[in-house]
Amino acid sequence: MSDEFLTLATLIGIAHSGVRLATPYLYAALGEMFGQRSGVLNLGVEGVMLMGAFTAYYAVYLGGDPWLGVLAALATGALMGLLMAVISVTMQAEQGISGIGLTLFGLGLSSLLLKVLVGAPVSVKGFSVWEIPGLSAIPVIGPIFFDHNVLVYLAYLLAPASIYVLNRTTFGLKIRAVGQNPEAADSLGVRVNAVRYATVILGSSLAGLAGASLSIGLLSIFQENITNGIGFIAVALVYFGSWRPLGVLAGALLFSTINAFQLWMQVLGAPIPSDLAVMLPYILTIVVLAVGVKQIRQPAALTKPYERGE
Amino acid sequence: MRKFSWSLVLVLLAGLVFSACAAPVAAPAGGEVAATAPGAETAGGDAAGGDAAAPLRIAIIMPSSITDVAWSQSMYTGLKAVQAEMGGEAAMQISYTENMFNVADAATAIRDYAVDGNDIVIAHGTQYGNAMFDVAVEFPETTFAWGTAIDTGADKGLSNVFAYEAQAQEGGYVNGVIAALMGDSDTIGVVGPVEAGDAKLYIDGFVEGVKATKPDMQVNVSYTGSFGDTALAAEAANTHIKAGAKVLTGSAQQVVGAIGVAAENGVYWLGTQSDQSPLAPEWVVANQLYDWTGVIKDMIAKREAGAVGGAAYSLTLNDGLVIQFNDQAPVPAEVKAAAEKAIEDIKSGVITPLK
Numbered sequence: 192m193s194d195e196f197l198t199l200a201t202l203i204g205i206a207h208s209g210v211r212l213a214t215p216y217l218y219a220a221l222g223e224m225f226g227q228r229s230g231v232l233n234l235g236v237e238g239v240m241l242m243g244a245f246t247a248y249y250a251v252y253l254g255g256d257p258w259l260g261v262l263a264a265l266a267t268g269a270l271m272g273l274l275m276a277v278i279s280v281t282m283q284a285e286q287g288i289s290g291i292g293l294t295l296f297g298l299g300l301s302s303l304l305l306k307v308l309v310g311a312p313v314s315v316k317g318f319s320v321w322e323i324p325g326l327s328a329i330p331v332i333g334p335i336f337f338d339h340n341v342l343v344y345l346a347y348l349l350a351p352a353s354i355y356v357l358n359r360t361t362f363g364l365k366i367r368a369v370g371q372n373p374e375a376a377d378s379l380g381v382r383v384n385a386v387r388y389a390t391v392i393l394g395s396s397l398a399g400l401a402g403a404s405l406s407i408g409l410l411s412i413f414q415e416n417i418t419n420g421i422g423f424i425a426v427a428l429v430y431f432g433s434w435r436p437l438g439v440l441a442g443a444l445l446f447s448t449i450n451a452f453q454l455w456m457q458v459l460g461a462p463i464p465s466d467l468a469v470m471l472p473y474i475l476t477i478v479v480l481a482v483g484v485k486q487i488r489q490p491a492a493l494t495k496p497y498e499r500g501e
Numbered sequence: 502m503r504k505f506s507w508s509l510v511l512v513l514l515a516g517l518v519f520s521a522c523a524a525p526v527a528a529p530a531g532g533e534v535a536a537t538a539p540g541a542e543t544a545g546g547d548a549a550g551g552d553a554a555a556p557l558r559i560a561i562i563m564p565s566s567i568t569d570v571a572w573s574q575s576m577y578t579g580l581k582a583v584q585a586e587m588g589g590e591a592a593m594q595i596s597y598t599e600n601m602f603n604v605a606d607a608a609t610a611i612r613d614y615a616v617d618g619n620d621i622v623i624a625h626g627t628q629y630g631n632a633m634f635d636v637a638v639e640f641p642e643t644t645f646a647w648g649t650a651i652d653t654g655a656d657k658g659l660s661n662v663f664a665y666e667a668q669a670q671e672g673g674y675v676n677g678v679i680a681a682l683m684g685d686s687d688t689i690g691v692v693g694p695v696e697a698g699d700a701k702l703y704i705d706g707f708v709e710g711v712k713a714t715k716p717d718m719q720v721n722v723s724y725t726g727s728f729g730d731t732a733l734a735a736e737a738a739n740t741h742i743k744a745g746a747k748v749l750t751g752s753a754q755q756v757v758g759a760i761g762v763a764a765e766n767g768v769y770w771l772g773t774q775s776d777q778s779p780l781a782p783e784w785v786v787a788n789q790l791y792d793w794t795g796v797i798k799d800m801i802a803k804r805e806a807g808a809v810g811g812a813a814y815s816l817t818l819n820d821g822l823v824i825q826f827n828d829q830a831p832v833p834a835e836v837k838a839a840a841e842k843a844i845e846d847i848k849s850g851v852i853t854p855l856k
C-alpha cells in the first residue's frame with residue numbers, strides 16, 4: 192500500500208490543505224512583522240486573534256454579512272493594537288510581558304463575551320468556498336490555489352502588498368528606519384512613536400482578521416480558546432522568516448504543508464505513530480530556527496522603547 | 502529604559518478579572534459560583550441559602566468549558582440534572598473552574614475548593630490524578646472524585662476518593678455499526694484527538710463496529726495530538742473527505758470545527774460524549790451520551806450513608822451510556838434497527854467490544 196502514498200491526487204491534497212491551513216498564520220505573522228520591523232514585539236497576537244475571531248463570529252451570528260464580520264474583526268484588532276501601543280510605546284512597558292497581558296485579556300474577554308452574548312456556540316454561515324472561474328480549472332494549480340474561501344485568497348495577496356509597503360513606500364522606509372536606528376530617524380524628522388503606533392495598530396488589525404479567518408472562514412464557529420496557540424506560532428514565524436514578507440510566507444507555508452502532510456499520512460494509514468506525526472511541524476520549525484535564521488537581520492531596536500534624548 | 506507601568510498591571514488584572522468572571526455572569530440559574538482563573542476563590546454561600554439544612558456543595562475542575570459539546574459538558578449537564586432533581590440551589594450548589602489545561606493551576610483550584618469546605622470535589626481529568634491525591638490525603642472528610650480513572654487510592658490508604666470512567670468502546674461500536682450503514686461510499690474517517698484514554702477506547706470500538714458490520718469498509722484514523730486544536734481537526738475532516746469519506750466521527754472539544762466541515766460537505770457525523778446535534782442538525786446522525794447522573798447520585802448517597810469514597814464507577818450501555826438518535830437527521834429504519842440490535846447484544850454480553 193505504501194506505493195500509493197504519494198500519488199498526484201495526494202500531493203495535490205497536501206498542497207491544497209497546506210495553502211488553506213496557512214491562512215491565519217499569514218495574517219497574524221505578516222501583521223506582527225510590521226510591528227517588529229518598527230521595533231515593537233507584540234506577544235498579544237493570540238489574544239487579539241481570539242477577540243477578532245469572536246467579534247467576527249458574533250457579527251455573523253446576529254445576521255450580519257460575513258464582510259461585516261471582517262470589519263468587526265479589523266476594528267477590534269485596531270482597538271487592541273491601540274491599547275498595546277499605549278502600553279508598550281507611550282508607557283514603555285516591557286513588551287514581552289505586556290503582550291502576554293494582552294493575550295490573557297483577549298482569552299478571558301472572548302470567553303466571557305461568548306457566554307454572555309451567545310451561550311453555547313452554534314455554527315454560523317461564514318465565507319463559503321469560492322472557486323475562481325477559469326483559474327480553478329487549471330490542472331494541478333487550480334485545485335491547489337483557487338478552490339478556497341475569499342479570506343484565503345486575501346491572505347496570499349497580503350504578502351506582495353507587504354513587500355510593496357515595506358520596500359516601495361515612504362511609510363515602509365520610516366518603519367525600517369525606526370526599527371533599525373530610532374535616534375537617526377528622529378533626527379531626520381521621523382516621528383518614531385507615531386510610526387510605531389501605526390505599525391502596532393496595523394499588525395493587530397491583521398491579527399483580528401486572522402481570528403476572523405478561523406471563526407467565519409475555515410471553521411464557521413467560535414469556541415473558547417479557538418486559536419489554540421496559532422498566535423504564538425505566528426510570532427515565531429516572523430523570526431523564522433527573518434522579518435521579510437517572503438520569508439514569513441515561506442515559513443507559514445512550510446509549517447502548514449508539513450502539518451497537512453502528516454495529516455494525510457495518518458489518514459492514508461502510513462505506518463508512523465500519530466504522536467510522532469503531530470510533532471513534525473514543530474520539530475522542523477525548531478530546526479530551521481536554529482540553523483536558518485539570520486539574526487543579523489533582526490531589527491536593531493526590536494523590543495527597545497524609544498525616548499527622545501535632549 | 503524599561504518602566505513597569507501601572508497600565509500594564511491594569512491590563513493584566515483586567516485579563517484575570519475577565520477570565521475569572523467568564524462563567525458566573527452566564528450561569529443560567531444564578532447563584533452558582535464559578536471561576537476560570539486558577540485559584541480563584543469560591544465565595545461560598547449564596548443568597549438562596551439561609552435555611553437550616555446547609556446545601557450540599559459540589560465543586561468541579563475541568564479541562565475545557567461547560568459548553569465544549571464534549572467531555573466537560575457531559576459532567577456539567579449531569580450535575581445540573583441532579584441539582585434540579587434534588588430541589589435546586591437550596592439543596593445543592595455547584596462551583597466550577599473551566600479550561601484548566603495547566604495541571605499546576607488545577608492543583609491550586611482543587612486545594613482551594615477543599616479548603617473552602619466543599620463536600621465533593623471532582624477533578625474531571627485523568628491528568629489531575631496526582632494533584633488530587635495529594636490534596637485528598639489532607640482532607641479525609643472531603644469526598645474527591647476523578648476520571649477517566651479506576652484508581653480510588655486504596656493502595657495509598659485513602660478512603661475518600663471515587664473514580665469514574667466510561668466504557669466508550671461500547672457506544673463507539675454502536676456508532677461504528679451506524680456509520681457502516683449510513684454512507685454510500687466505502688470509506689469512513691475518524692478525527693481523533695490524542696491517541697490515549699477515553700478517545701482511544703471510543704475510536705477502537707468504533708473501528709471494530711464498522712468492521713463487524715462491513716468488513717471491507719476502509720476506516721481512516723487520524724489524530725491531531727491535541728484536544729483543543731479546532732483548526733487542525735477541521736483540516737483533518739477536510740482531508741478525510743478528500744480521501745473519500747462520506748461518514749465521519751471524532752472525539753473531544755476540537756470536533757466543533759470538524760462537524761462544521763462535515764455539514765458544509767454534506768457528510769454524516771457521529772458524535773460522542775455530549776449531544777453534538779445542535780452544531781449540524783441535519784448531519785449529526787447519532788450521539789453516544791455520557792450520562793453521569795447515576796454516578797453523581799450514588800456518590801452523594803454513599804457519602805450520606807457515611808462512605809466518603811472508595812468506589813469506582815464505569816458507564817456502560819447498561820448504565821449511563823446512551824445512544825441518542827437525532828430526529829432531524831434522516832436515519833433509515835433498518836439502520837436504527839441494526840443499532841438497536843448491537844446495543845442489545847452488548848448489553849447482554851453477546852458482543853464485548855475490544856475483547
